[in-house]
Amino acid sequence: MHLQGTVGNTNLGWEKTASLDIGLDFGFFNNRISGSVQWYEARTSDILLSRTLPLSTGMIDVTQNIASTKNNGIELEITSRNIQTKNFTWSSTLTYNRKREKITELIDGRDIFPSSGFERSSLLLGRPITSFYTFDKQGIWQLDEAAEAALYKVGNHTFQPGDIKVRDINGDFLINASDLTYVGSTVPNWIAGLQNNFTYKNFDLGVFLIARYGQTIDAEFLGRFNPGGTGNGPEILDYWTPENPTNDFPRPRRGTTLSSYPGYTGYQALNFVDGSFFKLKNLTLGYTLPKIKSGASFYNRVRVYATANNLLTVARSPLIRNYDPERGGAENSPLSRTFVFGLNVGF
Numbered sequence: 001m002h003l004q005g006t007v008g009n010t011n012l013g014w015e016k017t018a019s020l021d022i023g024l025d026f027g028f029f030n031n032r033i034s035g036s037v038q039w040y041e042a043r044t045s046d047i048l049l050s051r052t053l054p055l056s057t058g059m060i061d062v063t064q065n066i067a068s069t070k071n072n073g074i075e076l077e078i079t080s081r082n083i084q085t086k087n088f089t090w091s092s093t094l095t096y097n098r099k100r101e102k103i104t105e106l107i108d109g110r111d112i113f114p115s116s117g118f119e120r121s122s123l124l125l126g127r128p129i130t131s132f133y134t135f136d137k138q139g140i141w142q143l144d145e146a147a148e149a150a151l152y153k154v155g156n157h158t159f160q161p162g163d164i165k166v167r168d169i170n171g172d173f174l175i176n177a178s179d180l181t182y183v184g185s186t187v188p189n190w191i192a193g194l195q196n197n198f199t200y201k202n203f204d205l206g207v208f209l210i211a212r213y214g215q216t217i218d219a220e221f222l223g224r225f226n227p228g229g230t231g232n233g234p235e236i237l238d239y240w241t242p243e244n245p246t247n248d249f250p251r252p253r254r255g256t257t258l259s260s261y262p263g264y265t266g267y268q269a270l271n272f273v274d275g276s277f278f279k280l281k282n283l284t285l286g287y288t289l290p291k292i293k294s295g296a297s298f299y300n301r302v303r304v305y306a307t308a309n310n311l312l313t314v315a316r317s318p319l320i321r322n323y324d325p326e327r328g329g330a331e332n333s334p335l336s337r338t339f340v341f342g343l344n345v346g347f
Contacts, residue, residue: 006050006061013065017044035078042071045105049123051112066107067123073099089199098190101128128185132216136167136181137269139247140240154262162240162251163263164270175265183272184216186328193281202290208282212326217275219320219329225249227256227264238319248319273317277325280312301346309338 023038046065076096083090103125106112112123113133122133141149141161149159152168154175159165169179191212198205225237229252239249250264258264286305313335315321320329327333 006063009062009064011065012048012063013046015044015046015048015065017042019043033078033080035076037077038075040071040073040075043104044069044071047129049129051107064107066112067103067129068105069101069129070104071099071101073097087201089197091197093195095193096190097192099187101185101187102126103129124182127182128187130186132183132185132218132272133180134183134268134272135175135179135266136169136183137266137272138165138167140245140250141165142245143242154265157262159263161242164250164266166266166269183269184274186215186217186275188212188276189214202288204284204286204288206282206284207280209279210281210326211276211278213276215275215325217273217317217320217325217329219271219273219323221271221323221331222273222319223267223271225267225270227252227258227261227267229254273319273329275320275325275329276316278314279310279326281310283308283311301344303344305342305344307340307342309340310335311337 019040019042021038021040023036025034025036027034045068047067047069048063049066050061051064051066074097077093079091079093081089081091103123106123106125111125111133122131123129124131124133141159141163143161145165146161149161149163149165152159152166152173152175159175166175166179167181168175169181172178192210194209196207196209198207222237225239227250237249238244238246240246240251249270250267253261256264258267284305284307286303289302289304291301310324313324313326315325322335323329323331324333324335
């Protein structure tokens, strides 16, 4: 069947949002410590989203007013002048954002899944819009777990060391569609940033740190695992062998495919990993030339500086160590560092 594109919908309406914000600004010790805290809540109805259509329609999807959501969170910013003397100063700014998002209503009152049954674009009541619904991979069955692994089945196949360990949601020892579940969202539990600025005489130093915790990343390159064994390379995809009891990727088996070997049930979850990270986002060191006190000069201020971006990144999951978790851990977002040297001249 040749599928067409998106179906037109003449019944589309506007999205509507009602929001409430409560904020407080504060300052202590003659504003040596100052900042703000804000709590917000937003309820949005008639959200426009694309909905997958059954294959029998001959069309791919339709855009509808499909959902309502509730978002609330807290934002905090604190600035402090830690040290302030004639030759040395140190100031800091801390930012913190904690957000909760969930779908409160769907068009037919039930979770909505793509035609495949489990995908990245599922809409789940009580979960964020961008949620992932698939098998929950618990690791890889190890040699000392052989007896326990044999209790679980996919069809007539019993699991064995080297197979993917999938969480049995309903406890029936059968791994099937009943064990599909929510495994995470791109929405982090919290985001924090810390900017520190230092000056010593004519030198200045700026250090910016960020952290993001609780997000799930769909790292598509991890889904390139080849069950036939070729092209994986243990330095790229750390797969299981009796001598390498990893929990990252299952044991390759020559001549098999993901669909032909039941032990690979759960491979759909291989790409979804904890995307929490810490990053030294920016470091800038500068020096301002002393002003000329006498004689003519064509400038007022000259500053030379060097800036390094993404100098250090620590990802909670080692599986994405070569990719940028801040940008979703995608193949087109490798970890990169940039160095900039500059000159500012004021006239």
